[in-house]
Amino acid sequence: MYRELKYLLNTITIFAVATLSIVILTLIFIFMISESLPALKSVGSEIFTSFNWYPTYDDAEYGLLTMIVDSFLLTFLTSLVVIPLGYIVSAYLYAYANLREKEIVRSVLDLLSGVPSVVIGSVVLIYIAPVLITFEIWSTENLLLTIIGLTILSLPYVVSLTYESFESVDKVLFESALALGSSRFSALFIVITRAALPGILNAFILTVNRIMGETMVVLMVSGNANIIPKSLFDPLRTLTSAIASEMGEVELGSLHYSVLFVAGLILLIISLILTWISKSIQRSWKH
Amino acid sequence: MKKDLILKTIFRILTYSTFLATIGIFLVVIIDGARYFSIDFFIKYPSNAMTEGGVFPAIVGSLILISLGIIFSVPLGIIMGIFLSEYDTLFFIKPIDVALTSLSGIPSIVYGLFGLSLFCIRMNLGTSLISASLTLSLMTLPVIASSVKEAVKAVPVELREAAYALGCNKTEVISKVLLKAAKNRIITSALIGSGRIFGETAPIILTGAVFFSTHLPKSFLDPVMALPSHIYYASMAYGESAQWMAKASSALLLIIVLIIYSIAFTMRRGKIGLDNRGK
Numbered sequence: 001m002y003r004e005l006k007y008l009l010n011t012i013t014i015f016a017v018a019t020l021s022i023v024i025l026t027l028i029f030i031f032m033i034s035e036s037l038p039a040l041k042s043v044g045s046e047i048f049t050s051f052n053w054y055p056t057y058d059d060a061e062y063g064l065l066t067m068i069v070d071s072f073l074l075t076f077l078t079s080l081v082v083i084p085l086g087y088i089v090s091a092y093l094y095a096y097a098n099l100r101e102k103e104i105v106r107s108v109l110d111l112l113s114g115v116p117s118v119v120i121g122s123v124v125l126i127y128i129a130p131v132l133i134t135f136e137i138w139s140t141e142n143l144l145l146t147i148i149g150l151t152i153l154s155l156p157y158v159v160s161l162t163y164e165s166f167e168s169v170d171k172v173l174f175e176s177a178l179a180l181g182s183s184r185f186s187a188l189f190i191v192i193t194r195a196a197l198p199g200i201l202n203a204f205i206l207t208v209n210r211i212m213g214e215t216m217v218v219l220m221v222s223g224n225a226n227i228i229p230k231s232l233f234d235p236l237r238t239l240t241s242a243i244a245s246e247m248g249e250v251e252l253g254s255l256h257y258s259v260l261f262v263a264g265l266i267l268l269i270i271s272l273i274l275t276w277i278s279k280s281i282q283r284s285w286k287h
Numbered sequence: 288m289k290k291d292l293i294l295k296t297i298f299r300i301l302t303y304s305t306f307l308a309t310i311g312i313f314l315v316v317i318i319d320g321a322r323y324f325s326i327d328f329f330i331k332y333p334s335n336a337m338t339e340g341g342v343f344p345a346i347v348g349s350l351i352l353i354s355l356g357i358i359f360s361v362p363l364g365i366i367m368g369i370f371l372s373e374y375d376t377l378f379f380i381k382p383i384d385v386a387l388t389s390l391s392g393i394p395s396i397v398y399g400l401f402g403l404s405l406f407c408i409r410m411n412l413g414t415s416l417i418s419a420s421l422t423l424s425l426m427t428l429p430v431i432a433s434s435v436k437e438a439v440k441a442v443p444v445e446l447r448e449a450a451y452a453l454g455c456n457k458t459e460v461i462s463k464v465l466l467k468a469a470k471n472r473i474i475t476s477a478l479i480g481s482g483r484i485f486g487e488t489a490p491i492i493l494t495g496a497v498f499f500s501t502h503l504p505k506s507f508l509d510p511v512m513a514l515p516s517h518i519y520y521a522s523m524a525y526g527e528s529a530q531w532m533a534k535a536s537s538a539l540l541l542i543i544v545l546i547i548y549s550i551a552f553t554m555r556r557g558k559i560g561l562d563n564r565g566k
Contacts, residue, residue, distance in 0.1 A: 003456075010458035017363055018370035021386040021432075024425060028393070031404045089305055092298035105306050107552065112309045114479075114548035116486025118515045119537045122522045123312055126534060127319075152312065155305065183291035206392070213394020215489035220523060240396045240489070247400075247493050252408060264400040268393060275392040279385065 032265045039258035047262055053226045055246070055256040062259045064239070066226050068266065071238040073228070074143070075212045078150040082211075083204055085151070086158025093159075094166040095174075095188040106163070113156035121220035124149040129221070132233075141223035144232040149217040158207045165199025166192055198285035202278050209274040213267060215240040239263045313541070320538020323531045333499065333532065342536055347503055348416075348496075348511035349485060355420035356484040360427045361477045367428070368435025368476075369461055391429035398426045399493035407494055417507040419495025423487060427480040434479065438472035439465050471554050478551035482544050488515040498524065514540050 039047065043062050050063025093102050128148060129140040169192050177187035193200065223235020224245055243260050250257040331341035371384060402422030412418045442465050450460045466473070496516035504511050514536060522533035 007456050007458050010462070014366055014370050014374070014458070014461075017366040018374075018383050020363065021367060021383055021390060021429070024428075025386045025390055027405065028390075028397070028401045031401055031409075032397070035400075035404050085301065085305070088298055089302045092295075092302040096295050096298060097302075105302060107556075108306060108309050110552055111545060111548055112312075114482050114486075114544050115312075116488065116515055116540060116544060118486065118488040118518050119316065119541050119544075120312075122518055122533050122537045123316060125522055126530060127315055152308075185291050185294045209392050213396065215394070215396045216519065219489075220519065240394065243396050243400065244489050244492065247403070261400060261404070264397050268397050271392045271394055271397070272389055275389050278392075279388060 028268070032261060032268055035261040036258060036265045039255055039262050042255065043259065047259060051228075053242075055250075055259065060255070062255070064242075064259070064263055064266070066228055067237055067239045067242050067263065069228055070236045071212060071240070074146060074150070074218070074222075074236065074238055075208055077143070078147050078154070078211050079204070079208055081147060082151045082154050082158055083207065086155055086162055086203075086207070087200075089155075090159045090163040090166060091188055093163055094192070095184045106160070109156040109159050112152070113160065115153075117153055117214060117216040118220070120149055120153050121217045123152075124217070124221045141221050142233045142235050143222070143229045146218055146222045146236070147232075149221050150211055150214060153214060153217055154207050154211055157210060158203060161203030161206060162200055165196040165203060168199060169195040198281050202281050205274055205278045205281070209271055209278075212270055212274075213240060215244050219244050239267055313545070316534075316541050317538050320534040320536075320541075323535035324538075328535060332501065342514065342517060342532070342539070344500055344503055345512040345514045345517040345536070346539075348500075349514040351416060351504065352420050352423065352491070352495075352511065352513055353481055353484050355416070356423040356427065357477065357481050358424075359421065360424035360431055360480060360484075363424075364428050364431030364476070364480065365435050365466075365473060367432035368473075369439055369465070371432065371436040372439040373457070373461060373465070387429050387432055391433060395426060395487060396489045396493075398422055399490035401425075402490060402494040413508060414497070414510045415495050415508045416504050416511050417495075419491045419511070419513075422490045422494045423484045426487065426490060427484055430483060431476050431480040434476035435469075435473055438469040438476060441472070442468045475551045475555045478547055478554075482547040482551065485547065486515055486540060486544055488519055492516050492519065514543075 039062065047062055047064050048068075049065060050061060051066045052061040052063045053066060054061045089105075093105060097105070124145050125141075129145055132140055132142075132145070166188075173191050173195055174187055177191045178184065182191075218238050219241040222237060222241060224237050224241055225235040226237050226242075227234065229236045243263050246256070247260055250260065325341075328341040329346065330343050332344055333342065334340040367387065371380065371387070374380060399422065402418055402425070406412045406418035406421050407414060446464055446468055447460055450464045455463065491513055495510055496513045497510040498512070498516070498520040500510065500512045518533055518536045518540060521529050521536060
């Protein structure tokens with residue numbers, strides 16, 4: 001009797017906790033939307049169509065478009081650096097490296113993946129930014145430094161995900177390609193990459209998601225100026241850094257506060273779309 | 288084959304330079320920061336606009352945040368992971384799995400906003416220790432849950448069958464067999480989750496961290512100083528004279544996180560994984 005009661009209680013607990021994930025996701029949605037509603041109602045479409053962001057002026061303007069463009073631009077440029085680099089590093093580890101190289105490089109990159117983003121931000125700010133001054137670049141907080149910081153941050157992520165998707169392909173494919181006389185490069189590039197394609201695409205999407213949502217590095221080294229950068233040495237500001245830098249100063253419940261929640265809502269929706277794409281790639285692979 | 292050799296060399300150079308750059312970052316941060324370590328640095332409050340003193344309240348604050356975060360997120364994460372692994376034939380496993388994957392992709396700043404609106408404002412907890420640690424534990428929950436799921440899935444099916452054959456019911460199999468067999472990998476997941484809690488900055492500057500506090504938090508409703516947010520404030524808000532504080536705190540944070548992750552990865556990679564199952 002006692003045993004059956006315990007079984008029942010445990011099962012109920014497990015089910016209750018499991019549904020918690022749905023509850024949390026729903027709550028996040030409800031709160032993000034309900035806090036954004038005042039801005040969406042009273043400011044309207046100006047939020048998405050105006051480049052002007054003057055939330056503290058008397059005649060306040062709340063255009064998020066500059067930040068939206070900056071977020072996408074930064075994500076695109078960083079991906080352009082980090083994804084090929086990550087692919088090459090994992091290709092080297094998979095096809096050419098000996099066992100010891102694999103071990104060492106992977107352990108170090110795993111450790112790098114644990115470094116908090118605020119530490120990477122301060123590394124870029126304290127040690128790399130002063131180098132730029134010697135080249136007479138006026139702004140020590142700019143797009144280039146942000147890309148460097150985000151590359152350091154997301155590289156271990158790309159490498160481990162891409163490498164794992166290489167590994168998930170049957171090793172026999174690689175060996176038979178070699179036995180048929182193909183070079184290691186074409187065996188990897190043509191055979192393995194094609195077989196692991198869904199996994200690799202998935203790795204890229206998750207990386208893009210990660211770069212899009214990164215806050216601290218961007219907040220610390222991007223210069224936080226509400227402009228669209230025209231060169232690598234211009235400052236910029238993304239949705240994430242706008243939220244983090246301004247949330248501390250706004251009046252709770254004001255329009256400014258609500259617009260920052262709209263920025264959060266945009267980030268939330270982008271991340272859900274990316275997750276959904278990644279899920280459907282995995283699903284189509286299974287069939 | 289000559290082409291292959293050239294490509295191999297290029298790939299190798301790129302890999303090695305990435306590797307060396309990473310090691311370089313670790314060494315620069317730790318060596319340059321550890322120069323400023325002193326007893327005062329660990330036991331004093333910052334003074335004189337962050338130019339003197341130490342980071343004692345930030346260290347204590349971070350330790351409290353991490354402990355509270357673990358108390359909430361580890362048990363829940365373990366149960367969720369078990370559910371995903373052991374009840375995966377149920378029809379509503381799919382929405383739960385999708386919800387958890389979506390949660391793990393949501394940016395930390397959005398969790399910060401959510402924590403701010405739910406805990407600080409709606410539940411009236413204010414900018415406080417408890418709001419920050421609840422937000423952090425929500426963030427790590429999906430991370431812990433999905434790695435526990437992998438850990439429990441990896442337990443050989445024979446162990447489950449043997450336990451059922453001896454007359455165990457499902458929850459007994461889980462608590463007496465699976466949890467023990469996957470113990471090491473579950474600890475690894477908890478460590479990785481707590482390493483993440485320790486370094487996370489964006490959510491706590493929205494929900495509970497202050498840049499300066501003259502006393503340790505006396506209750507759960509007090510705001511705290513934390514190490515990562517301290518690094519942010521010291522390197523951004525103050526001038527050159529506070530830079531040593533940012534360097535030293537970064538070194539300290541990096542050392543702590545590296546220790547946590549080294550233990551976690553050694554446990555995962557090492558021979559202590561599944562070998563002692565059933566003990």
